[in-house]
Amino acid sequence: MTIHNITATRRSFLAGAGLVIGFTLAPKVFSAQALEGVPAGGAETLSPMNAFVKIGADDTVTVLSKHIEFGQGPFTGLATIVAEELDADWSQMRAVHSPADDKVYANLAFGLQGTGGSTSIANSYEQLRKAGATARAMLVSAAAAEWNVPASEITVSKGRIKHDASGKESGFGALAAKAATQTPPAEPTLKDPKDFVLIGQELPKLDTLSKTNGTAVYTLDITADNMLYAVVEHPAHFGATVKSFDDSEARKVQGVVDVKQVPQGVAVYADNTFAALKGRAALKVEWDLSKAETRSSDQLTADYTKMFAETGIQATHNGDVDKAFGGQGVQSLEATIVFPFLAHAPMEPLDAVFIKRADGSVDVYNGAQFPGMDQKTAAKVLNLDPAKVRLNTQITGGSFGRKAQFGSPYMQEAAGVFAATDGRRPLKHMWTREDDIRGGYYRPMYVHKMRGAMGTDGQIVGWDQTIVGQSIMGKADLDSTSVEGASDLPYTIPNLRVIAHNTKLEIPPLWWRSVGHTHTGFAVETFVDELLQKVGKDPVEGRLALLSKEPRHMGTLKKVAEMANWGSPVPEGRQRGVAIVKSFDTYVAQIVEISLGEDGAPRVHKVWCAVDCGVAVNPNVIAAQMEGGIGYGLGAVLFDAITLGDGGKIVQSNFHDYRSLRINEMPAIEVAIIPSTEKPTGVGEPGVPPVGPAVANAWRRLTNNPVRQLPIVNVLSA
Missing domain, CATH: 3.30.365.10 (Aldehyde oxidase/xanthine dehydrogenase, molybdopterin binding domain)
Incomplete structure (x- = not known):
């Protein structure tokens, strides 16, 4: 089984070794071997420090963003804060979504992991400054030990570590593995704002290139071998429920695999998107309006x-x-x-991909504005321990609040549609533009x-x-x-x-x-x-x-x-x-x-x-x-x-x-x-x-x- 549309950037992130201030990070996109429980490219052990910076052997610095990137710029903003205190060069900086973890990656304004309320920079500013300063201190400590010189004589500028008296110099990557073994300072020294060189500058956004050259991967881009596509017929009145339905014509559509009633309506499963939509259009559903909103x-x-x-x-x-x-x-x-x-009307409507692995665990890919909540909701619907559900947050084509739903009602629907199958085939659950505009919230x-x-x-x-x-x-x-x-x-x-x-x-x-x-x-x-x-x-x-x-x-x-x-x-x-x-x-x-x-x-x-x-x-x-x-x-x-x-x-x-x-x-x-x-x-x-x-x-x-x-x-x- 293969998941397609894996970018080179993500491959290098997964395969590279180096310093991470954080805990073990599950891969964001899995190869065929990883889907069967075998890590791709060998197991990567990351230092269990605290939680936001990874330095690769190639000198790249990857910031683990606890905030979803859906166009508003946290990848760039958070990376800027880290780069400033780390004294990195902007060309070194990368950003990816962090794992789902409501404790380690909590939004300090919410108390759980989530993006919203224009809090991404506000709640992360001091936290990410400390993460960058901590990584810098650990690199300096590693250099001092490697070169047998006082740490106080070492300088860092534009991604280069130097000791002028001895003439020794290094990039971050050569010292990353050793730096990972250093004891992080309890209270790292932060810069005086008057000494900022990156904060306040008009730096190019990190995600602009991939979004303009087509290599950026959204949930809708993710496909897997033998994947099912599912859409749900929803009522045209809020509060209506299914009274009865006739799926005989829907099942005649070539490519339609199954039709099932779910709490939110009637789900149509097919081998491709076109068949799913055509099958849904052929459904005949009678709706119970007894509890529906019928006022104009x-x-x-x-x-x-x-x-x-x-x-x-x-x-x-x-x-x-x-x-x-x-x-x-x-x-x-x-x-x-x-x-x-x-309506919020984001360019990318709601969607999610579910893949069940051989050990019974499930990978979920979606634009998760509240990753921990989505993870727990999927686990509950699928009757799994949350540890058996890996929530892989994807960059997303807008939200404007649409994906910030307490109780994760969209994930309830998507996971329920997947749970209604035997789980042998990966499944992509999608809302169309019409579903989104008429979907409430x-x-x-x-x-x-x-x-x-x-x-x-x-x-x-x-x-x-x-x-x-x-x-x-x-x-x-x-x-x-x-x-x-x-x-x-x-x-x-x-x-x-x-x-x-x-x-x-x-x-x-x-x-x-x-x-x-x-x-x-x-x-x-x-x-x-x-x-x-x-x-x-x-x-x-x-x-x-x-x-x-x-x-x-x-x-x-x-x-x-x-x-x-x-x-x-x-x-x-x-x-x-x-x-x-x-x-x-x-x-x-x-x-x-x-x-x-x-x-x-x-x-x-x-x-x-x-x-x-x-x-x-x-x-x-x-x-x-x-x-x-x-x-x-x-x-x-x-x-x-x-x-x-x-x-x-x-x-x-x-x-x-x-x-x-x-x-x-x-x-x-x-x-x-x-x-x-x-x-x-x-x-x-x-x-x-x-x-x-x-x-x-x-x-x-x-x-x-x-x-x-x-x-x-x-x-x-x-």
Whole structure:
């Protein structure tokens, strides 16, 4: 049995010997012998130290990334941190996914191994600095012993170890085996940040070459001899279950091997993808809708709005809000804003490969955002000890939160489909684009009710906000992810009240890129802008007056205003809008310039973006994440909604009716990174929230029409 699509990089990683700060690492992709329990290329013994750096005999340095690489840059960021403290040359650096281990590779923000919340660099910064510094100290100790010279006289620079007095010099690889026997320092000495030579530089991403020349291996690329392909027919209504099915026509399709009912629907097994899909299309399934969600999106909106009159959960209550609205000379403004369900729509839909070995253990290959959780879930479904399930994390074509599912429901389905076979044939379980768009686990639908009061001095004296929507965490009490960005407003408002209502639906919710800030950022920043306009205040100067106690907010906003030359004349037929949102401890301010497009919708020409994310580990990655976040957020605010039609049936199915921003619609983007000595914070998500309200604010000033429902284009064309 052979697994194909093994890259040369992975072969060299598996076969090379050298220093590893970590424990024994199982191969990521197995040869025919390894599948039968015989290690490929001989057993490799790795030093049981602690857990992130491998140095090969060829001088390469491989960083074991505890965070999945799905385009947001942890391979490059973590390798940069290690290389800095190791004094390696960037050309030496490599990165691979670490094994699944919730203890050794725990995300320090979560307590288990996982990627999300823009925490990859933030939680790993000190940890990986120490890993790099430890490896450097061990190499120096090995060199001192080998050359019989004092360690204090040895220098390391650009991957070369030197002792000037004796003229001795070495690369890392020649000393790696001996270094692995050295005792690591309990507290390695870290560099003074003023001495950084790599951190802060625009280094090329480690995964760019393989992703552009086609050698990068995704889960969908992995094949094995005699492999089965499986797809599942899911219901078109959330909460529906299989009542009965007729598979007679499906079984007539050449290549279809079997059809089985599973808890999530009906699985079709075939010798190839085409047969599996054709067989699924031939199924006749009768669904039980007795417990299904049958309300339309319009009905849900009406039901959500009714909850404004009910007693909710208090998130924030400062001052006397009701009194503030009754003050003499106070001007007030009200708004209700509707946010739709949003799918994540990553380029690579969910998929997984299962291979059973002769000893009864199982290898699982997938884009695991929570590897330990996926491993344990697969083991439970397959009735195996978790030690008998090896989870091999693959690089992944996007996620945006889609693969970060507590309880691993996708793995439950995929493992269940494999468990329903005898396990003799490897199996690839796949979701199509339609499965993904219609598969739930959406950014929930929310409705906000806003009330604001402006005093006679033009200051906001009262703010009353009610948020209705599902708790992503499934909580009965306050879910902080529903109100983040609203309950902790940066603006100085003496009387502030934020109330939440949790709704119960059959539609499974999930965090979506920037989580609660996707809707609170829009609601807050458009409403602040309207209030300022109501009393004739400039959008930037008015915000700065409200942010006097928030210096990093102010610095970011001032920078973006400088970049856009705010206050200068705007070209005829255009308008500008501004927004600033702090999310995941990162401050992002954006100004957009728009016009009225030929289709009557906003045409975004330029986005200026200023970001304060603490120490900028790799400005190239930071800028790329801001650009990607702007494109992602802009596509959503303009075009995207998952809607339920009459009877609750899902309307959208693919990119033709749930579309991404097209290349000709992408605006010019200018990014500035605020210099900082603060600890680094995340950049994967914070670029998303400001662009929507900035566009809506520009649109309101251009057309005099405030945006009360998203997406903008669909609402305009309705």
